[in-house]
Amino acid sequence: MNPGVMIAALLGGLFFWRKAPSKGAKLSKNFKVSEFLKSSTFPNLRNYELTPAEYENLSALVVGILQPVRDKFGKVVITGGGRPHSVAAAKGTTWHRALGARGLRPAKDSDHADFSAADIDVPGARLDDVYEFIKTLPATRQVILEYTRNKSGAPVMTHIHVAAQTTSKGRHRSFAFRDVPREAKA
Numbered sequence: 001m002n003p004g005v006m007i008a009a010l011l012g013g014l015f016f017w018r019k020a021p022s023k024g025a026k027l028s029k030n031f032k033v034s035e036f037l038k039s040s041t042f043p044n045l046r047n048y049e050l051t052p053a054e055y056e057n058l059s060a061l062v063v064g065i066l067q068p069v070r071d072k073f074g075k076v077v078i079t080g081g082g083r084p085h086s087v088a089a090a091k092g093t094t095w096h097r098a099l100g101a102r103g104l105r106p107a108k109d110s111d112h113a114d115f116s117a118a119d120i121d122v123p124g125a126r127l128d129d130v131y132e133f134i135k136t137l138p139a140t141r142q143v144i145l146e147y148t149r150n151k152s153g154a155p156v157m158t159h160i161h162v163a164a165q166t167t168s169k170g171r172h173r174s175f176a177f178r179d180v181p182r183e184a185k186a
């Protein structure tokens with residue numbers, strides 16, 4: 001093997017090392033990648049391979065926010081995970097259009113696209129308590145407590161949309177209540 005080929009082979013090896021770990025890989029004590037690859041709109045999301053940058057975003061979300069929530073409040077259910085553009089594009093559409101057709105109202109430029117956001121439910125806790133806790137975490141970039149209305153007009157909390165600070169976006173923090181229900185079940 002000549003030196004040029006050897007160097008190319010070594011660089012190739014390094015490139016493969018940088019690939020994100022497998023979907024069964026644990027992100028933290030209670031979370032694994034596959035939980036963020038579920039969608040009834042695009043079932044083949046489960047086969048998606050995260051890029052290293054997406055994996056880094058998801059790790060920031062899990063380690064900095066979701067695991068602390070799990071430790072304090074118990075089981076966390078991921079109702080909406082990653083929504084990479086390529087998965088929808090392969091079907092000739094976008095997440096925004098496909099979810100909109102189902103009566104959902106997702107944000108147009110969503111943090112779900114790069115795996116820095118998730119929608120969660122925490123069955124063992126009040127969502128407004130979870131919301132207040134997430135606001136205190138330094139890793140939080142955005143947290144939205146989403147609710148709907150019952151027949152008598154009273155608010156009913158449905159889920160929390162939460163996004164982590166990432167290296168690719170400027171530092172920013174925002175907290176809100178949003179009367180836009182049903183974004184969660186993608």
Ligand SMILES: [Zn+2]
Pocket residue numbers: 080112117118119161162183184
């Ligand atoms: Zn969301």
